[in-house]
Amino acid sequence: MQSLDVGSITLIAGTGLAAGLVNAIAGGGSLISFPALVAAGLPAVTANITNTVALCPGYFGGAFAQHRDLEGQRSRVMMLLPTSLIGGVVGALLLLWTGEKAFDILVPFLLLFAVALLAFQNQLHALMMARKHGAHSETWSIVPVGIAAIYGGYFGAALGVILLAVLVVVIDDSLIRLNALKQLISLAVNVSAAVVFLFLGRIDWTITLVMAIAALVGGAIGGAIASRVPAKLLRWIVIVAGLGMSAVYFVRLFN
Numbered sequence: 001m002q003s004l005d006v007g008s009i010t011l012i013a014g015t016g017l018a019a020g021l022v023n024a025i026a027g028g029g030s031l032i033s034f035p036a037l038v039a040a041g042l043p044a045v046t047a048n049i050t051n052t053v054a055l056c057p058g059y060f061g062g063a064f065a066q067h068r069d070l071e072g073q074r075s076r077v078m079m080l081l082p083t084s085l086i087g088g089v090v091g092a093l094l095l096l097w098t099g100e101k102a103f104d105i106l107v108p109f110l111l112l113f114a115v116a117l118l119a120f121q122n123q124l125h126a127l128m129m130a131r132k133h134g135a136h137s138e139t140w141s142i143v144p145v146g147i148a149a150i151y152g153g154y155f156g157a158a159l160g161v162i163l164l165a166v167l168v169v170v171i172d173d174s175l176i177r178l179n180a181l182k183q184l185i186s187l188a189v190n191v192s193a194a195v196v197f198l199f200l201g202r203i204d205w206t207i208t209l210v211m212a213i214a215a216l217v218g219g220a221i222g223g224a225i226a227s228r229v230p231a232k233l234l235r236w237i238v239i240v241a242g243l244g245m246s247a248v249y250f251v252r253l254f255n
Contacts, residue, residue: 028118092201
């Protein structure tokens with residue numbers, strides 16, 4: 001448990017607010033919050049666990065702000081929610097099973113992967129749309145969503161990018177409605193992983209509480225203004241920051 005002064009509380013709250021807002025608008029909020037927690041002195045696994053739990057309210061805020069776009073998607077929700085919950089649990093258990101050393105090795109690669117997904121998000125969507133021929137059974141979405149959920153339970157950065165790419169391919173609907181579905185699935189993945197961490201993980205509750213409140217506010221704001229904020233600019237700011245963080249972790253890994 002960290003002892004926080006006013007400056008630390010302000011920094012962590014600001015990080016949580018930014019992460020919640022970015023997640024709701026462009027995705028990639030963990031590229032802001034996770035490195036900040038490590039910089040605050042938390043071990044990598046503890047930082048990842050704390051980050052997952054703390055950002056859950058942010059996902060809730062984003063999903064609630066877009067709940068109207070979920071109207072008429074009940075069958076999809078009922079089909080994909082169990083898969084998302086199970087995948088999040090599996091990913092969380094995998095994180096706890098592999099331990100600190102393995103996660104430290106994987107962190108720079110995971111960060112780089114997340115950054116790459118954000119950087120090529122539009123191209124990925126265009127490619128997926130180009131390969132979308134005729135009608136597909138939405139049932140097939142269970143498999144890729146399940147895999148994405150496992151990744152989200154383990155690390156989570158850029159989970160929204162992966163999910164949206166999958167949903168665009170297998171479901172014929174508008175991006176606005178699919179983005180709302182993505183928000184709900186992301187919430188389910190993070191909540192299920194968080195439940196595992198609550199019982200089995202190492203959580204810094206002081207930091208979690210401060211960041212969770214801030215992320216809830218950021219997620220609600222981001223969900224409400226998602227259509228009016230230049231997501232492209234915001235996404236590239238996160239990409240540049242993520243590349244810098246990935247470089248730092250690669251230097252640490254090989255030194």
